Amino acid sequence: MTCGSIGTDPQINRHEPGAALYTGHGENLRHHELAAAVQHVFEDVLTYLLAELHQRTGMRRVALGGGCFMNSVFNGKVLSSTPFDEVFVSSCPDDSGTSIGAALYTHCVLLGEERGPTMAHNYLGSSFDQASIDEALSRCGLAALSVEDPAGFAARALADGKLVGWFQGAMEFGQRALGNRSILADPRSPEMRDRVNEAVKFRELWRPFAPSVLAEDFAVYFGPEPAVPFMECTLPVRAEARALIPAAVHVDGTARPQTVTADTNPLFHRLITKFRNLTGVGALLNTSFNLADEPIVCTPNDAIRTFYSSGLDLLVIGNRVLAK
Secondary structure (H helix, E strand, C coil): CECCCCCCCCCCCCCCCCCCCCCCCHHHHHHHHHHHHHHHHHHHHHHHHHHHHHHHHCCCEEEEECHHHHCHHHHCCHHHHCCCCEEEECCCCCHHHHHHHHHHHHHHHHCCCCCCCCCCCCCCCCCCCHHHHHHHHHHCCCCCEECCCHHHHHHHHHHCCCCEEEECCCCCCCCCCCCCEEEEECCCCHHHHHHHHHHHHCCCCCCCCEEEEEHHHHHHHHCCCCCCCCCCCCEECCHHHCCCCHHHCCCCCEECCEEECCCCCHHHHHHHHHHHHHHCCCEEEEEECCCCCCCCCCCHHHHHHHHHCCCCCEEEECCEEEEC
């Protein structure tokens, strides 16, 4: 199902019983109420359309595409508010995913070939080997620390409260950074959310950051929810887990998580595992590696420039580490 975008990822939910809501005054409050009303209507319309789709087809599984399904708040409610038993939203439901859709249509429909396996990751972009990274560092006249275990080094730094730029492997395809072009922080302190905002993002206070969670620990934080490999759904955080990752929990008790598996991203999985070994928490605050109003970094040069233009403490880029 494809639906044109009427806004991306509004984070102010309709008023839920017992939910703490972000409030304001005067003109700001009017804007907040308008955003909440639009989200309410948006959810009602999409719920009706999906119910109608189910009635017409009788199918129990649905794949959703179009800019509307960048709205992670609604995506998290599809299973509970529609008759569908399974839902798939890719890492690129917006216009960027049209290229993949066109390729799949050509492969499966025009050429009659077998459909491949379900999309399990989106690490489809540019990648840079260690020699390319070292060349970029050399061009900038930078001497970087060499580390044998970048995951272990970063885990210790994060546990010590450092803000870390993490540049590894192939770039993600889509709008979410999923552990290869990420800014990472310790989710255990609510102050860390403010530090990330003040150092790099400069976003509105009500806009939350997201947790990347070990797949094997996902139920600890979110209960028996389906995997969310692309940060595509906003889900309720278990009440007893909210105090464990407060920097990544929204004001209404929800979060937009990413499940991380050893199969799809072994290095990022190892990093979170080592962080869990140090802290007991199998999750990290994860936001895209970019400054406000800039695209996510792609190349080593992008990462280096963004690191020195921000308040990040460390840049872990391949097996090298830059510190301020």
